[in-house]
Amino acid sequence: MTGNESGRRHTRDDVAETALRILDDYGLPDLTMRRLAAALDVQPSALYWHFPNKQTLLAELADRIVARGAAPSSAAAGLGWPDRLRAEAAALRDALLAYRDGAEVVASTYALGLGDAAAQRRLAEAAAAGGFDAETSDRAATALLHFVLGHVSHEQQRMQFDSIGVLATGQAADPLDRSDSAAAFAFGADLLVGGLERLAPGRTPAGGTGGEVSRSRT
Amino acid sequence: MTGNESGRRHTRDDVAETALRILDDYGLPDLTMRRLAAALDVQPSALYWHFPNKQTLLAELADRIVARGAAPSSAAAGLGWPDRLRAEAAALRDALLAYRDGAEVVASTYALGLGDAAAQRRLAEAAAAGGFDAETSDRAATALLHFVLGHVSHEQQRMQFDSIGVLATGQAADPLDRSDSAAAFAFGADLLVGGLERLAPGRTPAGGTGGEVSRSRT
């Protein structure tokens, strides 16, 4: 796999990739410094040569999870800004879903102000294509980011709850339908993007439809 | 204060209120079962007679924090549904801000499916006043809830970061302006409510303004 199988010495990259594998295989509660050290065949204290503390390690994982998601589907070039913004949000969701507990790792890192703010920047950029000033674009991006992180955190928490508690209380009420979850996500993203469309600089102040397909050509 | 000052025996309510006080005074990371036990002059194991585990205790705190926020400002009766929905979101934010780390406690409880879902219900009810079907109201409420929890979590995390790291890196870049924070919150809530207004049953499919003051009389 990713680390060196027995050659003793490790790099910062080894440590991060092994941590990512533990995260994906066993979840965030099981990603302890001691478990990570054991997976690397090393004493726990050795990790502190590579990272000053656990939060910094988690921030590195968050950055990798977000960066790995990369670009929204294929060519977003031909789309208007609202579709591009929706695509960016969807791509972020996919990136978070690609790793177990990915949303929680990114959310906690983001909340602490650690990590590069790549996700926030990508969303703000897509919003700015609508001609909004920087503050508006930033606030719209922040609102979208909070929604995405909250939604996917919830989604992932239920995933593992479902796989663990299959037998509890007649399997509760909420079996988590994958497609339903995607629809609920799209609905929330549409609400935010739609709300932003109402504020678009190119629109007539009180006469636009706000409902049809975006016509912006910028 | 809330507990009995020295009369030994405690109730479940004593335990919850003392926990709430520790939360507010020292923050969530310092709310440990051992610290709580010490504050009650009791062994840690005694707490497990009142609550089966820590998560259940936190869910109780979350319910109390949300319930304590109660109703939006004064009379929301005269308002249209969009204003009422905005007021409900603002009231929820206030409730979360009333306790240190309140948003994180509620968010984690909500993510785990514990606690009564009072916040979600209140928002869904306010949305339903717009004439939407139950699924739409629920999804709008969920999107709003995710935004509110994410926003206030972020807000509170920076509050304690600011008060601790006053000296770090020339106080960073982000001094957290209270009024700015409120404006950013209002902007996000407006985006979501505005997006929902576009979908309101009473509107003409492609002719409404979507921008002016709500006229709904329902």
Next chain:
DNA sequence: ACCTGAACACCGTTCAAGT
């Protein structure tokens, strides 16, 4: 440059037993 060994100061939870 990268790691060991040993320790410090903690956690949440269980369970038999007491009153």
Next chain:
DNA sequence: ACCTGAACACCGTTCAAGT
């Protein structure tokens, strides 16, 4: 009904020392 005492199985982090 409510709590004690003692233990179990862990945590993250530090630091002198090794190679």
